[in-house]
Amino acid sequence: MAGRHYSAASGTFKPRSPVLLFLLAFLALTLLFYIFSSSSPSRYSSRNPNSEIDYSFVASLEKFLTKSPLSPTAGDDTVSGTTSVEDAKNLDESAWKNENQRLYDEPFYPAFSPLKVYVYEMPSKFTYDLLWLFHNTYRETSNLTSNGSPVHRLIEQHSIDYWLWADLIAAESERLLKNVVRVHKQEEADLFYIPFFTTISFFLMEKQQCKALYREALKWVMDQPAWNRSEGRDHILPVHHPWSFKSVRKFMKKAIWLLPDMDSTGNWYKPGQVYLEKDLILPYVANVDLCDAKCLSASKRSMLLFFRGRLKRNAGGKIRSKLVEELHGTDGVLIEEGTAGEGGKAAAQSGMRKSIFCLSPAGDTPSSARLFDAIVSGCIPIIVSDELELPFEGILDYRKIALFVSSSDALQPGWLLSFLKSVSAAQIKDMQVNLAKYARHFVYSHPAQPLGPEDLVWRMVRHLLLFDGR
Numbered sequence: 001m002a003g004r005h006y007s008a009a010s011g012t013f014k015p016r017s018p019v020l021l022f023l024l025a026f027l028a029l030t031l032l033f034y035i036f037s038s039s040s041p042s043r044y045s046s047r048n049p050n051s052e053i054d055y056s057f058v059a060s061l062e063k064f065l066t067k068s069p070l071s072p073t074a075g076d077d078t079v080s081g082t083t084s085v086e087d088a089k090n091l092d093e094s095a096w097k098n099e100n101q102r103l104y105d106e107p108f109y110p111a112f113s114p115l116k117v118y119v120y121e122m123p124s125k126f127t128y129d130l131l132w133l134f135h136n137t138y139r140e141t142s143n144l145t146s147n148g149s150p151v152h153r154l155i156e157q158h159s160i161d162y163w164l165w166a167d168l169i170a171a172e173s174e175r176l177l178k179n180v181v182r183v184h185k186q187e188e189a190d191l192f193y194i195p196f197f198t199t200i201s202f203f204l205m206e207k208q209q210c211k212a213l214y215r216e217a218l219k220w221v222m223d224q225p226a227w228n229r230s231e232g233r234d235h236i237l238p239v240h241h242p243w244s245f246k247s248v249r250k251f252m253k254k255a256i257w258l259l260p261d262m263d264s265t266g267n268w269y270k271p272g273q274v275y276l277e278k279d280l281i282l283p284y285v286a287n288v289d290l291c292d293a294k295c296l297s298a299s300k301r302s303m304l305l306f307f308r309g310r311l312k313r314n315a316g317g318k319i320r321s322k323l324v325e326e327l328h329g330t331d332g333v334l335i336e337e338g339t340a341g342e343g344g345k346a347a348a349q350s351g352m353r354k355s356i357f358c359l360s361p362a363g364d365t366p367s368s369a370r371l372f373d374a375i376v377s378g379c380i381p382i383i384v385s386d387e388l389e390l391p392f393e394g395i396l397d398y399r400k401i402a403l404f405v406s407s408s409d410a411l412q413p414g415w416l417l418s419f420l421k422s423v424s425a426a427q428i429k430d431m432q433v434n435l436a437k438y439a440r441h442f443v444y445s446h447p448a449q450p451l452g453p454e455d456l457v458w459r460m461v462r463h464l465l466l467f468d469g470r
Contacts, residue, residue, distance in 0.1 A: 057156045060446045078121040087225040115180045118189035130197040151203045157284045158199045161238035165195045167448040180458040192235045198244035218248045242268035261367035262389045283391045283442045284369040288349040291378040295353045304332035306355035308348045352377035376439045384410045392456045400434040
């Protein structure tokens with residue numbers, strides 16, 4: 001180990017010099033200062049005090065499309081045509097020179113430098129045109145998927161690609177996050193963001209037209225020198241709906257994917273395409289409003305257990321119908337079939353805010369949007385899923401806000417109800433207090449807020465870069 005030696009007598013490492021000890025102490029103090037300052041909301045409170053925060057995808061998108069330019073930002077060096085091996089080599093040499101300059105000019109890099117992200121200026125048919133397509137058709141709530149889910153609501157649930165992109169390309173004077181900045185020269189970038197709306201195109205375009213657009217997007221990205229330089233290892237690809245981009249994503253399997261879960265069953269992702277060392281799990285966008293202090297009151301929660309959603313699902317979601325049979329007619333338990341539109345949202349929100357526990361079984365994939373609806377509603381999630389990776393697990397401790405139950409236990413006659421009644425009032429209160437604290441981590445917004453999901457995404461990405469050697 002550089003700068004240290006091992007003492008066989010004591011079994012410990014000892015510094016070789018007081019100078020080194022001082023430097024290590026200084027580094028630790030600087031790290032603590034960075035962590036606390038970057039996580040404090042007050043640090044940003046005076047930056048843009050008159051800025052209105054949008055939590056609604058539709059409302060935010062309305063403003064975004066009204067004021068956003070449709071032409072590339074001046075100074076960006078995105079390549080519009082096919083590049084050569086020489087282009088990739090030249091970029092590699094420029095990036096290497098830039099990286100060395102950082103290391104010498106910033107002695108604590110990368111621990112104290114923001115992530116530098118290059119956002120591709122893709123043609124509008126991959127970006128703005130798709131956002132307008134959603135904007136012009138989202139009121140058509142009768143548009144349903146094969147299993148009865150409203151298409152436009154699904155797009156909103158998986159709109160993480162919009163929230164991240166809108167924040168990255170916003171003017172620096174409007175941004176609050178300090179752990180990530182946009183750069184306009186590729187050799188300066190740590191990462192490359194691909195702003196292609198895969199979910200919107202999948203649900204709102206005709207099937208063959210969508211596949212053709214996927215192939216065009218694939219070719220466009222693979223023509224970039226940065227892609228050829230790394231084979232996509234430093235590229236971020238939002239594919240948050242498991243059906244999206246399916247026909248071509250095998251060609252981009254080395255990129256960092258933004259996913260709803262890993263689903264190792266093979267129903268949605270092929271073996272070797274997704275894994276925790278490479279990809280990130282992001283929370284669904286909640287379908288209910290954030291619960292304020294008044295609705296968090298435990299005295300208003302008279303119902304023991306609540307669930308409202310699609311009762312028949314595919315794959316791992318089949319447990320839902322079994323749980324319905326087990327819990328049907330039980331006092332203090334309300335399980336309802338979900339309905340689309342504002343009426344369905346209001347019913348779900350009301351039920352969650354009146355309940356102590358909210359059932360969160362698997363959907364078509366091991367995850368479910370209901371988990372995040374419950375969290376922002378102050379309702380303790382009962383997670384019934386045998387293989388589930390959760391967003392930001394390296395940062396957040398879900399044991400403080402949720403209870404985990406195996407499928408086999410949940411389906412035993414009387415077991416789940418008995419288990420919930422055994423949870424003490426003190427434990428319930430503690431978890432409700434923690435839910436109030438944790439909710440901010442699952443609420444997308446524009447501008448993106450410190451400690452919000454966008455912020456935690458970049459913290460997790462930095463972890464990948466540091467420990468995966470990308």
